[in-house]
Amino acid sequence: MPTTITGLALLVVLLLPGLTFVMIRERKGSxxxxxxxxxxxxxxxxxxxxxxxxxxxxxxLRGLRPDLTPDIGRLVREGAAYARAHYVELAWWAGGLLSLACLLAAVAAAITAGKPHSSVTSAWWVMFEKWFPGENPLVxxxxxxxxxxxxxxxxFNVSxxxxxxxxxxxxEPLKYRAPGEAETHDFPWGATCISARRIVTMFVSYPVEQGAEAEVEVLQASGPAAS
Incomplete structure (x- = not known):
């Protein structure tokens, strides 16, 4: 761990963009x-x-507009003297560049988080997110x-x-069949929470796309029953 303020600042600069990347991937991916x-x-x-x-x-930017950017050559040659004379400008540029680095890391995480390989995800993630992302399946x-x-x-838990x-x-619409019964009944409640520990088998039915549904209707209309 750093023992000086300068060392702590360097540690933050080094790790903050990467930490941003990891945190966003954890929230958006599995x-x-x-x-x-x-x-x-x-x-x-x-x-x-x-x-x-x-x-x-x-x-x-330094090559195109040197008048708008800090003089890195003077900063290296003069060190603390240049930093004291231009500390406001250096602080603004340092904060802006660090923020831009964090933004790039966040964008990269957001783009890649939703596409993890199946080998590093759970079966729930594959069924609910990988095959038909954004859908609201019937379970x-x-x-x-x-x-x-x-x-x-x-x-669902994205672990x-x-x-x-x-x-x-x-x-809802919720349906329930008690143990030993043959019929499934509507359950008059808005939501239910099920522990994975109690689940033996899970079935998932995905919504039919409008185009596919229209195609099914056309096929039915042109079938033997239509004649």
């Missing part, structure tokens, strides 16, 4: 937890890439006691590990 060493490597690697890209942009669950619950998917300690939320 990937298996890695070792601390690998996760630290991802943070540092993303930070370095983002900051290199920002420095390239700064170098281009039916057979529980360990033989009961059956059906409803529209509202939310990449297929663990029993997570929940699935279904909303």
């Amino acid at each position: 990937e298996r937890r890695t070792t601390p060493f690998r996760e630290t490597g991802v943070v540092v690697f993303c930070s370095v890439l983002s900051e290199i890209a920002v420095l390239v942009v700064f170098a281009i 039916g669950c057979i529980l360990e006691n033989g009961a059956y619950v059906e409803g529209r998917l509202a939310s 990449s590990d297929d663990l029993p300690d997570r929940d699935l939320v279904l909303v």
